[in-house]
Amino acid sequence: MGTYLLLDVGSTFTKGLIVDTDEVKILGHAQAPTTAQTDIVEGIEAVKAKLADVIAAHPLTATRLCSSAKGGLKMIAVGLVPDLTLKAATLACTSAGAKLVGTYSFTLSEREVEAIESAQCDVLLLAGGTDGGNQEVIIANAKALSRLTPRFPIIYAGNKSAADVAVPILRQHGFTVSVSDNVMPTTGVLQVDSAREAIRAVFLDTIVKAKGLSSVASVIENVVYPTPSSVLDALSLLANGTPNQPGWGDLMAVDIGGATTDVYTMHQRLPVSDNAMVRGLPDPLIKRTVEGDLGVRFNAASVIDHLSRVESVDQGLSDYAHSLALHPHQAANPDFDVRLAGACARLAAQRHAGRLESAYTPMGRIDLQVGKDLRPLKTVIGIGGPLIHAKDVQEILSQVRYNPAQPEILLPVDPHYALDKHYVISGLGLLAKSHPDAVLTLLKQTVEELTHDQS
Amino acid sequence: MEKTTVVIGVIGADVHAVGNRIIDYALTQAGFNVVNLGVMVSQKEFVDAVIETNAKAIFVSSLYGHGELDCRGMGDLLKEAGLEKVLLYAGGNLVVGKTDFEPVEEAFKAMGFDRVYPPGTDINQGIADLKADLAALG
Numbered sequence: 001m002g003t004y005l006l007l008d009v010g011s012t013f014t015k016g017l018i019v020d021t022d023e024v025k026i027l028g029h030a031q032a033p034t035t036a037q038t039d040i041v042e043g044i045e046a047v048k049a050k051l052a053d054v055i056a057a058h059p060l061t062a063t064r065l066c067s068s069a070k071g072g073l074k075m076i077a078v079g080l081v082p083d084l085t086l087k088a089a090t091l092a093c094t095s096a097g098a099k100l101v102g103t104y105s106f107t108l109s110e111r112e113v114e115a116i117e118s119a120q121c122d123v124l125l126l127a128g129g130t131d132g133g134n135q136e137v138i139i140a141n142a143k144a145l146s147r148l149t150p151r152f153p154i155i156y157a158g159n160k161s162a163a164d165v166a167v168p169i170l171r172q173h174g175f176t177v178s179v180s181d182n183v184m185p186t187t188g189v190l191q192v193d194s195a196r197e198a199i200r201a202v203f204l205d206t207i208v209k210a211k212g213l214s215s216v217a218s219v220i221e222n223v224v225y226p227t228p229s230s231v232l233d234a235l236s237l238l239a240n241g242t243p244n245q246p247g248w249g250d251l252m253a254v255d256i257g258g259a260t261t262d263v264y265t266m267h268q269r270l271p272v273s274d275n276a277m278v279r280g281l282p283d284p285l286i287k288r289t290v291e292g293d294l295g296v297r298f299n300a301a302s303v304i305d306h307l308s309r310v311e312s313v314d315q316g317l318s319d320y321a322h323s324l325a326l327h328p329h330q331a332a333n334p335d336f337d338v339r340l341a342g343a344c345a346r347l348a349a350q351r352h353a354g355r356l357e358s359a360y361t362p363m364g365r366i367d368l369q370v371g372k373d374l375r376p377l378k379t380v381i382g383i384g385g386p387l388i389h390a391k392d393v394q395e396i397l398s399q400v401r402y403n404p405a406q407p408e409i410l411l412p413v414d415p416h417y418a419l420d421k422h423y424v425i426s427g428l429g430l431l432a433k434s435h436p437d438a439v440l441t442l443l444k445q446t447v448e449e450l451t452h453d454q455s
Numbered sequence: 456m457e458k459t460t461v462v463i464g465v466i467g468a469d470v471h472a473v474g475n476r477i478i479d480y481a482l483t484q485a486g487f488n489v490v491n492l493g494v495m496v497s498q499k500e501f502v503d504a505v506i507e508t509n510a511k512a513i514f515v516s517s518l519y520g521h522g523e524l525d526c527r528g529m530g531d532l533l534k535e536a537g538l539e540k541v542l543l544y545a546g547g548n549l550v551v552g553k554t555d556f557e558p559v560e561e562a563f564k565a566m567g568f569d570r571v572y573p574p575g576t577d578i579n580q581g582i583a584d585l586k587a588d589l590a591a592l593g
Contacts, residue, residue, distance in 0.1 A: 081503040132457060132488065133508035187462075187490045187504045277470075277495060359495075361468035362519050368495075 002061025003027070005051070006427035007044055008227055009034070010069030012258060013385065014043030017427035018054050021438045026446065028054040029422055040069055064223040064430040066230040073203055073226040076102040076121045078145075080128035080137050085158065087281050088183035089127040092157060092192035094288050096199035097229030098123070099260075107137050108144045117148050123202055124152055125195065126166070129159030131185045142166035150174040153202045157183045157195040178202060190284055200229060223430055228262055228288060230429030231255065231383065236286055237429075238443045239266035242436045248379050248444075252412060253425075254345050254400060255383035258297035258328065261344040262290045263352040265372060273410065276356060276369040283372045289352045294344045296337060296386045297328040307343050334391040341386050346399035354410040369410070375402055377412040381447060383420045393419050394450050417450045457488075459589060460510040462501060464492035465547075467525030471518040474547065478514055481578045485586075498529050502536050511592075512542035512585055515568075520551035523562060530567010542588050544581060546572035 002022070008015040014034050018027040032046030048055065075098040079086025082105045093100055102119050104112050116124070126145070128138035138158045145154065146169050153176040156167050160182055170177045178201065181194035204224045225233075231253070241247030250271070255262040267285045272278055293302045300321035307313050320336045354371030382397050390396055394417055402411040424446050428439045461482055465475050472494050479491045490508050492500055501513055517525060526545060533541055545568050550559050556573040563571040570584055 081506050083499075084503055084507050128507075130490075130508045133460070133510075134506060135509070184507070187492070187508055279495070359468055361470065362521070363470055366468070366470065366495075 003058045004431060005048070005055070005060050005063040006430050007047065007063065007065040008067075008230075008423075008426040009040050009043060009065060010067045010072070010227065011385075014040070014047050015423050015427065016044075016047035016051055017424055018051055018058065018060075019428070019431065019438070019442065020058065021431065021435045024438045024441050026422075026424065026442060027058055029424065029427075031423065040067075066225045066227040066426055066430055068227040071099065072228070073098040073199075074101045074120060074122045075099070075199070076104070076116055076119060076124045078104045078108065078124065078126050078128065078141055080105060080134060080158075083281065084187065085127045085129065085184045088190050088192065089125050089157065089195075091190065091284055091287070092127075092183045092195040093125055093199070094290055095192055095232065095284060095286060096196040096203075097226030097232065097288075098199065099290055099292065108141050110144075113144050113148065116145070121152055122206075123155060123199060125155045125157055125183075125199070127158040127183050129162060129182075130187055131160045131182050133159055133161075135159055135162035135165070138162050139166045139169070142169045146170050146173040146175070150176070153178070153206050155180055155195060155198045155202065157181065157198070160185075176202070176206065188281060190281060192284055196229075200225060203229075223434075225430060227426050228255075228290070230426050230432075231262075232264060232286060232288060232429070233432035234425045234429035234439065234443060235264050235381070236266050237432045237436055237440055238447070240268065242440055244437055245440060247440065250377055251379040251381060252349075252374060252377050252400070252415070253381040253383055254349065254387075254397065256341050256344050256386045256396075257295055257384050258386070259295040259299050260290055260292050261294040261348040262288060263348045264288050265352065265374060265377070267372065271373040271376060273356060273367065273369055273373045273375070276367040276373070278370075279368045280370050283354070287352070287372065289348070291344075291348045291351060294348050296340045296344060297324055300324040300340055303340055303343050303347070306347055337386065338390055338392050338395055341390060341396045342399040345396055349400035349411055350409050356408050356410055371410070373410040375410050375413045378415055379418060380412060380415045381418045381420060381425075383425055385423075387419060388421060388423065393417070397450075418447050419450060420446075421448045422446055458486060459512075460488040460490060460508045461512045461514060461585070462490045462492065462504045462508065462510045463514040463516070464496035464501060465494040465516045465518070466496055466498070466501075467517060467519075467521055468495060469517055469519045469521070469525075470494045471516070471547075474516055474518065478516065478578055478581075481582060482514070485582045487585075498525075498532055501529070502532055502538065505533075505538055505541055506536060510541065511589060512544065514581065515543070515545045516547045517545065517549055518547040520548055522547065522549035523559070526563065526566055526568070528566070533567065540592065542570075542585065542592075543568045544570040544572070544585070546576055546581065548574050 006017040013031040030050035034043040077089035180198040253264040304321040
C-alpha cells in the first residue's frame with residue numbers, strides 16, 4: 001500500500017502518474033516530450049519536476065515503469081509447423097507485449113540462423129512439438145542456435161520431453177535459457193500464460209540494461225514491463241473485474257500511435273457465432289495484435305497505400321500523409337488526422353477480428369469461423385495520443401464497427417465507446433497485479449465513456 | 456513406455472461426428488494417445504498434426520460419399536513431408552452407393568493408404584491391424 005509513481009517511457013511523450021492506493025486516488029499526472037531515443041532519464045526527470053509538488057506532499061513508496069524504448073521488446077519466434085506451434089509461439093510473444101522481428105518454422109537452415117544472428121532481437125522464443133511429440137526438430141534448432149553469439153536470452157516453450165536435451169545444449173554455449181510450459185501442449189490447444197510470464201521476467205532481468213534503463217533501475221521497484229504488457233494487464237482487469245467488484249465485461253481496445261496500431265480483445269470465453277464451426281487454432285481469450293505498418297505519423301503513407309486498395313483516396317489526404325512521413329512534426333490538419341486515425345483503427349481491427357466463411361456441403365450450408373467473433377462486444381476503448389488529441393474521437397473509434405457490406409469480418413455490431421483521456425491505462429497496469437481493486441476503481445473512474453450524442 | 460500417438464479425423468466437408476467419437480474412445484481404451492482433429496479436417500491439418508505430435512498412424516474417416524475425392528493425393532503429401540512411414544488407414548462410407556468394395560480398396564491403396572475398411576467394420580478390427588502393423592514396423 002502507498003503512493004506510487006508510474007512511468008511510461010519510450011514513446012514521443014514520457015508519461016507519469018502518481019497514485020495513492022490507500023485513498024484510491026490519482027494524485028497527479030504529467031507528461032514531457034522525449035526528444036531523443038536515448039533521453040529516457042531526461043524525460044523521467046522532466047516528468048518528476050512537473051510532479052514535484054505532489055511528490056513533496058506525498059512521499060513515494062515506490063516507482064514502477066513500463067517501457068517501449070528503442071522500438072520496444074523485439075522478439076524472434078521459432079516453431080515447428082507454421083499453423084501450429086509457430087502460430088502459438090507468435091501469439092505468446094505478442095501477448096507479452098513484444099514486436100516480432102522474425103518467425104521461423106521447421107528445422108532452421110544455415111541461412112536462417114545467419115538471419116537470426118544479424119537481426120536485432122532482444123529475446124528468442126523457441127517452440128516446437130507438442131508435449132511427447134516431435135523432439136528432433138527442436139533439438140536440431142537448439143544446436144543450430146547454440147552456434148550463435150549468445151547476445152539474447154532464450155525462452156524454451158516447446159516439447160517438454162525434449163527440454164532436458166535441448167536446454168543444456170544452449171546453456172553450455174553461454175545462453176541464458178528460461179523454461180516455460182509448452183505453448184501448444186497438445187494439437188490445437190494454446191497455452192501462452194507461462195511463456196508470457198517468462199518473457200516478462202527476462203525483460204526485467206536483461207532487457208532493462210540493454211535498453212539504457214539501468215541508470216533508472218536504482219529508482220524503480222522490480223516491476224518493469226513492456227508497455228503493451230502493462231496495457232494488457234489493465235484491460236484484462238477492467239474486463240474481468242475482481243472478486244469484490246465486477247468489471248465491464250468483454251471489451252476491445254485500439255491503441256493508435258505514430259508508427260504502430262495495437263488492437264486488444266479481452267474475453268471470458270471464446271466467442272463463437274451460432275451454429276458455426278471453429279476452424280484452425282483458437283484465438284487466446286486475451287489477444288493482442290500489433291500492426292507495424294499502420295500509424296498516423298511515421299506510417300501515414302503506408303496507411304494511404306492500404307486504404308487506396310479498398311477505396312478511392314482524395315489527393316489532399318494522400319499528399320498530407322506522404323508529407324507526414326517525411327516531416328512528422330509539421331502543423332497538423334485535424335480533419336485529415338481523424339481520417340488517418342480512423343483508417344488505422346479500421347484496418348487494424350479487421351486484421352484482428354475473426355472471419356466467417358460459408359461452406360456448402362452435401363449436408364447443406366455450414367458456417368466456418370476462424371478467430372474471434374467480436375460482433376457481440378459492447379465496449380471499445382481508445383488509447384493513445386492521436387485519439388486523446390483528436391478532433392472527433394467517436395468518428396475514429398466507430399470505424400471498428402461491423403460493416404454489413406463485409407459480413408464475413410466479425411467486428412462489434414453495436415458497441416459504445418470509451419477513451420483513455422488522461423493516459424492512465426499503461427501506468428495503472430503496473431499496479432494491476434498488486435492492487436487490483438484500487439486499479440479497477442480508478443480505471444472505471446478515469447476511462448471516460450463517450451456518450452452517443454457526441455457523434 | 457510412451458504411448459503411441461494416432462491422429463484421427465473426418466476428412467473434407469464431412470460433419471459426421473458420432474463415429475469419430477467412437478474411434479477416439481476405442482483407441483484410447485486400447486492404450487493409444489489419440490489426437491482427435493474432429494470433423495471437416497483437411498489433408499494439411501492431418502499432416503501438420505502428425506509432424507507436431509510425432510504420430511505413428513492416421514485414421515481418416517469419411518461417411519458422406521466423397522471420400523475418394525477428399526483423400527486423393529494424401530499419400531503423396533505425407534511422402535513430401537517425410538512421413539512415408541506413418542500408417543494411413545481409411546474407413547466409413549468411402550464412396551457413394553453400393554459399389555463393390557474391391558475397386559474402392561484398390562483405389563485407396565493406390566493413393567498410399569495402408570488399410571481400407573468397408574462400411575460396418577468393427578473398430579476393433581482396425582485396432583488389431585494397427586497393433587500388428589506397428590509391430591511389423593518395429
